[in-house]
Amino acid sequence: MRRLRFGLVGLLVVGVALAATGPASATTPGKNGRIVFGAITDDGSSQLFLIGPYGHGQHQITHVNGDAFHPDWSPNGRWIAFEMDTENGCSLVIMRPNGTHQRTLPHPPGAGCDEQPSFTPAGDRLLFSSYNPTLDDESIWIERLDGTHQHKLGKGGAFQATDPNASPDGTRMTFVAFNGEDLGQGLMRTGIRGRNPKLIVPYSFDVAVKHDWAPDGRRIVFTDNADNFDTSANIGTVRPNGTGLRWLTHYTDPEVRAYVGGYSPDGHWIVFRLEDHGQYALMRMHPDGTHKRVIIPLSAFRPRYIDWGSIPTP
Numbered sequence: 001m002r003r004l005r006f007g008l009v010g011l012l013v014v015g016v017a018l019a020a021t022g023p024a025s026a027t028t029p030g031k032n033g034r035i036v037f038g039a040i041t042d043d044g045s046s047q048l049f050l051i052g053p054y055g056h057g058q059h060q061i062t063h064v065n066g067d068a069f070h071p072d073w074s075p076n077g078r079w080i081a082f083e084m085d086t087e088n089g090c091s092l093v094i095m096r097p098n099g100t101h102q103r104t105l106p107h108p109p110g111a112g113c114d115e116q117p118s119f120t121p122a123g124d125r126l127l128f129s130s131y132n133p134t135l136d137d138e139s140i141w142i143e144r145l146d147g148t149h150q151h152k153l154g155k156g157g158a159f160q161a162t163d164p165n166a167s168p169d170g171t172r173m174t175f176v177a178f179n180g181e182d183l184g185q186g187l188m189r190t191g192i193r194g195r196n197p198k199l200i201v202p203y204s205f206d207v208a209v210k211h212d213w214a215p216d217g218r219r220i221v222f223t224d225n226a227d228n229f230d231t232s233a234n235i236g237t238v239r240p241n242g243t244g245l246r247w248l249t250h251y252t253d254p255e256v257r258a259y260v261g262g263y264s265p266d267g268h269w270i271v272f273r274l275e276d277h278g279q280y281a282l283m284r285m286h287p288d289g290t291h292k293r294v295i296i297p298l299s300a301f302r303p304r305y306i307d308w309g310s311i312p313t314p
Contacts, residue, residue, distance in 0.1 A: 073309030200242030248289030261306025
């Protein structure tokens with residue numbers, strides 16, 4: 001995954017644009033639907049799968065000639081956007097949850113790779129990152145679902161950042177920020193216009209590039225020790241002001257690691273991947289870390305890029 005390169009000046013630009021178009025969406029409040037995730041198939045490619053929250057109905061929904069990454073549910077549960085990587089670059093694709101009606105969106109001018117799509121709360125636009133190899137420029141863009149009305153929101157700056165998420169009320173934004181040092185990844189919060197930045201999870205926590213707001217906006221879930229394999233990775237939550245740190249998992253063995261996917265739409269569950277001595281499971285637990293339940297049992301099958309959608313609405 002390419003890290004996005006935009007600083008505080010870029011964030012100000014992003015915030016102004018998002019104020020007019022709607023911020024990037026975290027988990028959308030609603031009724032719990034199915035979970036989408038990526039995994040490596042027998043042919044060595046990454047494809048997308050659906051499964052019910054109790055482990056029923058697992059099936060593959062993409063068979064693309066390339067790799068499918070970073071799926072994101074639309075707020076109404078009727079569409080999935082994802083990144084498709086091929087030998088010719090990477091593009092954004094929108095499809096129905098059954099894998100039909102796939103539509104590849106056009107690149108912005110000069111772009112060679114579009115990544116990590118995210119629906120806005122209204123569900124009528126996508127946020128994404130786009131890399132222009134000629135300019136060596138990676139920026140955040142927004143576009144309609146048909147690929148029209150593309151607008152650049154921000155580029156290069158003082159620090160690297162990725163994985164932006166808006167608070168459910170649309171007034172604040174969080175993102176994973178990088179301080180340029182090994183394992184230096186923290187969680188930053190700003191106003192939705194990019195003002196008043198505050199580091200709410202320290203860089204020393206080596207925060208993984210996957211976090212989520214609770215649907216009620218009261219907590220933010222994240223994973224620590226993303227790339228530090230000398231210790232275990234665990235899942236925690238904090239309040240939006242950075243206080244009230246709570247650890248939901250307490251693994252100590254470096255061979256046992258937990259990586260968060262996100263909240264369920266009703267806010268009663270958190271979905272995550274458990275790694276245990278080279279095997280992987282898809283799990284869910286209550287937001288206080290209790291009632292851990294197996295969705296997919298431990299095996300060599302590794303679910304990644306996990307996103308929990310809502311039951312489709314008209």
